[in-house]
Amino acid sequence: MKTIIYMVRHAESPYNEGTERTRELTLNGKANAIKVTEILKGKGIHTIISSPYARAVLTLEGLATALGLDMQLMEDLRERHFSDEVVADEDFSAITERMFADPEYALPGGESNKVCQHRAVSVLKQILEEYSGKKVAIGTHGHVMTLMINAFDPTYGVDYINQISKPDIYQLQFDGMRLEKVTRLWEE
Numbered sequence: 001m002k003t004i005i006y007m008v009r010h011a012e013s014p015y016n017e018g019t020e021r022t023r024e025l026t027l028n029g030k031a032n033a034i035k036v037t038e039i040l041k042g043k044g045i046h047t048i049i050s051s052p053y054a055r056a057v058l059t060l061e062g063l064a065t066a067l068g069l070d071m072q073l074m075e076d077l078r079e080r081h082f083s084d085e086v087v088a089d090e091d092f093s094a095i096t097e098r099m100f101a102d103p104e105y106a107l108p109g110g111e112s113n114k115v116c117q118h119r120a121v122s123v124l125k126q127i128l129e130e131y132s133g134k135k136v137a138i139g140t141h142g143h144v145m146t147l148m149i150n151a152f153d154p155t156y157g158v159d160y161i162n163q164i165s166k167p168d169i170y171q172l173q174f175d176g177m178r179l180e181k182v183t184r185l186w187e188e
Contacts, residue, residue: 050139079141084109152179
């Protein structure tokens with residue numbers, strides 16, 4: 001029995017230090033959230049589950065309304081905690097590469113890829129069991145989405161995370177717990 005997961009990376013949001021949970025969408029992000037709804041509303045989605053972070057919820061809110069579904073929030077779909085210290089934009093790419101090269105590496109107070117992947121994949125496996133044979137949209141974040149897919153197909157790594165957009169949509173087809181196919185649905 002095939003289960004379809006629509007992984008939705010949140011739309012563009014303004015970065016403001018200390019507002020990780022509450023950042024909303026930019027004007028461009030709001031326009032793209034409408035496009036996300038248009039792409040997914042005819043897919044026969046049964047359930048919508050999201051990170052509790054505002055930008056992920058707001059990206060799928062229109063879809064939930066269009067389908068008449070309540071959105072479930074799951075804390076473990078939240079973005080990874082990078083560090084208790086501020087990470088400069090120019091250092092972000094190098095740090096990401098190091099994290100993928102060494103899954104146990106973490107910045108002070110932050111999550112390693114291994115820790116983040118474990119919590120997110122645990123949720124994904126729970127969703128695959130509970131909604132077997134169904135279609136589920138999941139609102140999440142770039143690193144978390146990459147790490148979830150990577151757990152089933154290790155070719156999805158640092159190169160993949162560097163090419164995904166905000167928003168982005170990937171359709172994942174599972175047979176039980178086996179990932180069979182990944183298809184990008186978002187067109188910029």
